[in-house]
Amino acid sequence: MAEKQLSAVEAELYDRQIRLWGIESQEKLRAANVLLINIRALGSEIAKNILLSGINSLTILDDGTVTEEEQQKNFLLNKGSVGNPIADEVLIKAQALNPLVKIKVDKQPPSSKDSSYFKNFTIIVATCIKTDLLLKIDKVCRSSNVKLIYGDVFGTFGFSVADFLDHNYHEDQIKLAGKKRTHGEKDHEKTTIKVQGVINYPELKKVLILPNTKQSADSIKKSKRRNELFYIMLALMEFRNKNNRNPAIESKEGDLKTLETIKADIFQLYEVDELKTKLPADIFELVFGEEVVPVCSVVGGVIAQEVIKAVSEKEVPVNNIFLFDPITFDGKEEAIGA
Structure with a gap:
């Protein structure tokens, strides 16, 4: 990555940040080209923070259209956006956050992109995608020296998982x-x-191991003191894989049964049946309602902070999973698969 020298305008605009993390880190940010996959409630919080940090360019990849619910949750959307492509609708407010950053939109489905597409970025931030696509992108990133971080919010529970290579x-x-x-x-x-x-990050296929896959979970099973929210994260990812959506309030009864079945399969895979008594019986009650905006703000802030650390190479990043506790509202860090 060739670093770009800051102009006088940029030096003045980013003066406070330069005082915080130094001119060298700011120049690395200035050279960074970021891909953001999906700009929903969580994605908008991530976009806000990385735009303000002073990156070179942001590409927004999202093939969705604006719903009434999304319009209420996403601060980058305007009234009257319903039914329009979300990537187009967020552009005006996103650009206004930092006119010096080049912003591009791509309205094709993320799953339609071939491997070469993902090689052109410094770092990729993914949200709201299925695990098979995430692992495909991670494989490309590792072969192309592109860093990757993935995050999601389900109700009041949120998380991120990073692969920042070596x-x-x-x-x-x-x-x-x-x-x-x-x-x-x-x-x-x-x-x-x-x-x-x-920090040597493991590839994500060694971190996100789900039932009915060929990948062995033995390396993760060696640690018995794993945060129980890690397994809730896996259950939610597997739910999306099977249903192509998040747990929904309108189908809550059936979705709760599905989640409990998936959780049982994951506990069996990782041999952690003792967690049945440690986890609150109603833990899955907290993951309904799509993305809760205040949680998106917290998790989005954390993910954006990790992007800044990864690009600037300043300060120690999370290694490699961040979990936002939906009960205590504390953040937990877990090192998985290393």
Whole structure:
């Protein structure tokens, strides 16, 4: 990725950010070309934050049309948008957030794209897609040195999972100068040092292992102290795979039964039957209602933050799963499949 030197206009616009993470990181962001797959309630929050960060370009890939419910949840939409392509309808407000970023829209289905399409980006952010497509994209990304993060919100539960390849990063740490103290001296001279590190992310097919697949879950089963929300995440992904939609209030009774069956299959696969007593009996009651806007704001902020870390290589990113607890509203980090 060739970094682009900031213009005087950009340096002035991004002055506060440059003070926060430095000119080198801002130049890396300035060179980044981002693909966002689906710009619904969660996607709009992600788009807002990465546009404001000062990337080079954002491509929005979404073949959907605006529904009345979506119009109420998505702050990038205007009144009168219902029935129109969502990618077109978000464009005006999205561009207004940062006129310096080039924004493109693509209204073709994400599943229709061939492998070459996904190779042209610095990082891909995916939402609202099925697992088979996600794993296909991840395979292309790994062969093309493109980073990937996927996230979703189901009711008040949200999550993200990242594959940032072999990710090099640095962080600034404060260090006390090693000098001999004199009598009565209290203060030590402080210096800032750059500490470098690397995180080796596993490919997603080793992280998102679902029932009835050929992939072995043995590496994940070795850790018995896994956050139980990880398995709820898998159950929701499998529900979408089977039904091509999220759990819906209008079919709640049947969907709850389906989710419980899927959960039982996942518990059996991972040999974690003891979680039956740890998880609240009504945990799936919290995943209905499509995307809850405040949760989208939190999870979207986290995902956008991870995009900024991945591109700028500044600060330690999540390795590799973030889980938003629908009961306590806390964020949990899990390292899966490493």
